[in-house]
Amino acid sequence: MTRLFDDPERFSEDQLRGFAAAYPRHVAVVPGGVVRARRPEAGRVAVVVGGGSGHYPAFSGLVGEGLAAGAVVGNIFTSPSARQAESVARAADTGAGVLLTFGNYAGDRMNFGMAQARLRDAGIDTRTVRVTDDVASAPADRRDERRGIAGDFTVFKVAGAAAEEGLDLDGVEAAARHANDRTYSFGIAFDGCTMPGAEAPLFTVPEGQMAVGLGIHGEPGVRDADMAGAADMARTLVDRLLAERPEGTGPRVAAVLNGLGATKYEELFLLWGHVADGLGEAGLTVVRPEVGELVTSLDMAACSLTLMWLDEDLERWWCADADAPGFSRLPLPAPSERDAAPTAVPSERPVTEGDPESREAAEETLKVLRALRTALHSAATELGRVDAVAGDGDHGRGMTKGIDAAVRAAEAAASRQAGARSLLSAAADAWADEAGGTSGVLWGVALRALAEKLGDEGRADGVRAAEGARAALDAVTSLGGAKPGDKTLVDALAPLVDVFTKGVARGTDPRSAFADAAAAATQAAEDTARLTPRLGRARPLAERSVGTPDAGALSLALCARTAATVLGADS
Secondary structure (H helix, E strand, O other), X not given: OOOOOOOXXXXXXHHHHHHHHHOOOOEEEEOOEEEEOOOOOOOOOEEEEEEEEOOOOOOHHHEOEOOEOEEEEEEEOXXXXXXXXXXXXXXXXXXXXXXXXXXXXXXXXXXXXXXXXXXXXXXXXXXXXXXXXEOOOOOHHHHHHOOOOOHHHHHHHHHHHHHHOOOOHHHHHHHHHHHHHOEEEEEEEEEOOOOXXXXXXXXXXXXXXXXXXXXXXXXXXXXXXXXXXXXXXXXXXXXHHHOOOOOOOOOEEEEEEEEOEOOOHHHHXXXXXXXXXXXXXXXXXXOOOEEEOOOOOOOEEEEEEEEEEOXXXXXXXXXXXXXXXXXXXXXXXXXXXXXXXXXXXXXXXXXXXXXXXXXXXXXXXXXXXXXXXXXXXHHHHHHHHHHHOOOOOOHHHHHHHHHHHHHHHHHHHHOOOEOHHHHHHHHHHHHHHHHOHHHHHHHHHHHHHHHHHHOOOOOOOHHHHHHHHHHHHHHHHHHHOOXXXXXXXXXXXXXXXXXXXXXXXXXXXXXXXXHHHHHHHHHHHHHHHHOOOOOOOOHHHHHHHOOOOXXXXXXXXXXXXXXXXXXXXXO
């Protein structure tokens, strides 16, 4: 259990402050994460890693010479926002471009992808490499769907060494992709982890059982099996990875036996003895093995084995010197006179003053947002419980963090006489930037699309609202790739938009049409209980989620009902 915390909502920020204070010669805090305290030489490619908190030494502990130039730090088990990724990348960039590398999760893909687009628009050449090493999360013929677990470390190590060697951005990207193609991981869990402030772990393993095929965001394994002894457990890990051996590879491998937070080093060393025997019996030579905690999951009692099949280049990069708070192969170098990394923050968007009719709509929008804040805080615990059935249990917390930021931004915009578009755009950006994760970025793009149709001049009538609702749905499906039936928030959003837009087209009063739409969204959200997820973190645990509605669909329906109540009361 995680016992040390102040405000659970600020756990990520508070731990990062203490981390930087503990390692001032290694890292410096910038908005969104950390960068090297000693700025790399000009013209050196910046490798920026990132993801949610709760995985130390990944990600912030891997910032240092020979490894990452910066790390983007999100909330616990939640992808950082696009703004955070952009900020850290700008601070780490020395003029040779940026490589963003991260685990293959929907929220990370979208937020890092959005950051890449923003950086490129600013003239910073930026590439992304997703780590897809978890053999339990998808079959070999769907490698691109696999999630990233402890193989994050081997890919980050290779990318950092290639950058330190002086390769250009094309070369560093190619090295990272090559490392990912040669990296495979498989894990076993004995007990779940507990979020800061939570009273129970995200999952439990039945007595005498072990969960096979774990994730690193508090997800349970893909199946339970009888508890095995260390020798049999090692055989399970080794045999599963040997079955994935890439064609044409030699006998030399890098190996990482990783503990996820509550598996003690002595246990890992015991297990490594059996793993080493199994790899030797298979005719493999292990180069510089690593046994310990490199990619954790708070206090999860679990372990995983990672193999990277080496060639001459990969072996050189794997063995190269490195010095970071969480991983070092060299003593700390003497301080130099290199410039400190600058703090880079994307510029704030301007607010346009609206005309009287638009400001009236903005005031009503602010009322709705404040009501959503109350509703989402009341439902946060239940949304987290539903999300934990097949995910990481962070949905309620992510939604409250997003709406809190949205209300603050909207209130600030309202104080500057913002029109409906400007106020809702400010709320949308704040929601996406502060919440992170899949829901954060999707709510951000949806609200921004709606805002663009409302405008800062004239009356925000039903026609504009209907056009905005359709634009919001299009933005969400375009970015996330989900469609009705995939068991996502789209299952509630699509009927909400359809019923509302059809009602407006028939001449129904827009407030009444929206009340009908909210009811349709609520029913559709409940109906997701019978669906099997086809996207997101719940997909590898699809059968576990049958019988439970989708948390994202439930929260969207709750927001729709709350908005309908506010709009009806104002009629």
